Amino acid sequence: MDIKDVLNNVEDLTDYRLEQRLDEMIRKNPSFSHLNKENQELLLDLLKRYKDKVRKGIRVSGFTVRKDMYNLHSNRFKLNLTKIDLDKIRGILNSFKT
16 A cells, blocks of 8 residues: 555545554555654654645645655654655655645
8 A cells, every 4th residue: 555545535535544544554564664663653643744734625835845854854863764764755745745
């Protein structure tokens, strides 16, 4: 399951079901299974913020993605994120830009 599968028919899903699908994607997708629990929660928090915008029909701007990626990149050592992790997170966040 990837982000495109999760965001398919996002308008028809309840908030609970959408959060459940996001959580399932992060926990079961092999691309993110190596992230520790704290980083998975951090990514889920970012996705929930973006999810709220998408559900309301608000487009996620490139500036928002860059700002969030800047914060993650500047704290990457404290968060124990690798460059590969950051690239995968950037890919997911960019998929919200429609």
